[in-house]
Amino acid sequence: MTNQHATQANKDLQRYEKPIDSTVKLRTIWWSSAPDTDLIQIASKKSALVFLHGTADGADVWDPVVRSVADKLPLPAIAFDFPGHGGSEGFDDGIYTTQRMIEAVESALIKMRINYPILVGHSLGGSVSANLMERGKITPSLCILVDPSMRDTANVDDNIRAHIKVLANGGASLADLIQAVEARMALADPEALKTVLPSMSAATQSVRPNGVPNSINLAQGIEQVLSDTTCNDLIDLLPRISNRKIALIRGQFSAVLSQKDANLALARTQNRMSLTVIERAGHAIPFEQPEKLGEAVAKAILTYRS
Template identity: 25%
Template sequence: MDDEFGLLGEAADELGLRDPIPAVRRVDTTVDEHNVSALVWGASSPRAVFLHGGGQNAHTWDSVLLTLGIPVIAIDLPGHGHSSWRADGDYTPAPNARAVAPVIAKMAPDAEVIVGMSLGGLTAISLAAAVPDLVPQAVIVDVTPESPHRAAELGQLARGTVALIEGPQEFDSIDEIIGLTAAAAPTRSLSSIRRGVIHNTRRRPDGRWVWRYGRFREAPAAQPIWDSLAVTTAPMTLVRGGRSPFTTDEDAERFRARPGPTDIMTIEDAGHSVQSDAPLQLADVIARVLTHE
């Protein structure tokens, strides 16, 4: 493995995992003259596809995927990670779904589940409505179509990734970014935060550090995504973070009213970034979805 994957051993040790680390490689695909980058875990046909949240990248799933130990792909959404940025700054769910659909069709045609967190979850909903054959079932992590509005309501009270997205975009050092991230996510280990920051930043030629994602021009509007959800029939599991304010009881019940089978569960000790706060518990949920327990 090259340097990009050199931190996986540290993550595995932190999780108490002793199994060999699977082979992981980065694969780039051109879609409409844009690059869509993905991490491919394992050598077999992927059983699952993972879509991260806004301001994150495919490495946000590392701990979950180390725990699961199955072949998967984790995609960098447009404007994030190693995928191309869009000139129009439109990183909303519908164009995201159009960008990832051909990648999934090519690289994970037999995937059994699409897992999406926050923006990735809304992208999965849009994908399920537009190309239902690519979404046999889905795990939607701490998001409903109303969540961007909830985030806007919170304003300065927002914590975690949401607060960081709205904060400074340039920094003198990577340690400055680690400090800000630790303050926004006080329940996460410093080593986990450091790994996340390393994967989610880059150093410019002038020596300044910047995030490895494009800033949103506007949040996704709720109604088009509710409309998409209303035509989805694939089984879906909505996983809520017990400490997260972004998915309310009211929104969860509206989510449940979709025509397809729907389970709703809560991981009590997790905030919005469930994959970072409770990777073992989230991996267990996904494993049970895969085995139809």
């Protein structure tokens, strides 16, 4: 695709939103350049991209990434807020586990007749994506894991809990919220934060339980996912899906997915899985290097299609 055509593809990309009934009602965003904005019709295409975010983030984090992918590979793209995040409903009993996140996304994909998605999951979303591939109720044509944790460690959990606290506490103004997130993410792209955080904040003002006008809506108990033992560590799951198409993307300075664990993951899949390292990025790659992440996602798709 030429630069001129790529720019036009991005310009024509429109963003839409609607709730989808699953185990709970999930806020769903989709992007398409097609004039027909019917979500089910767009989503049921075999090549639909499904983006799954990390703990305490939301579907909005994918907006600049999706637009970067569209510059290279125009495909229908969909993203969900996980249960208890953003505009999605939480669980009535207040119990949050990775297994329940998996079931919620799985139910939504089946309802939308997305049987062969390309899954792109960051952090928690990566674990959900890999588990969806193993469960087999849907058949992902490709699973792209973006800086997931390969095994549970106290250091990783503490860092994510600190991230949850910043987003849930928010600030007196949107500028304060952005400043607080920037302080947590030394490598964050300022333009990405200015694009993503207002949407994440504004989209949920009417349902935010804590009354802070510029915070990210998170159900109490989201941190339970970090101590969840209902799913195996990703490093133990990978060998069971090593015969499938999997790509791994790591941030150069990630404290969540170390180079050692990335190499171990490659060994566990007998080097059938590809590895891409995004320079000048830590764990929060969608916030830090959205354009480069979009390029890496598009490259992985084109590589596995060839």
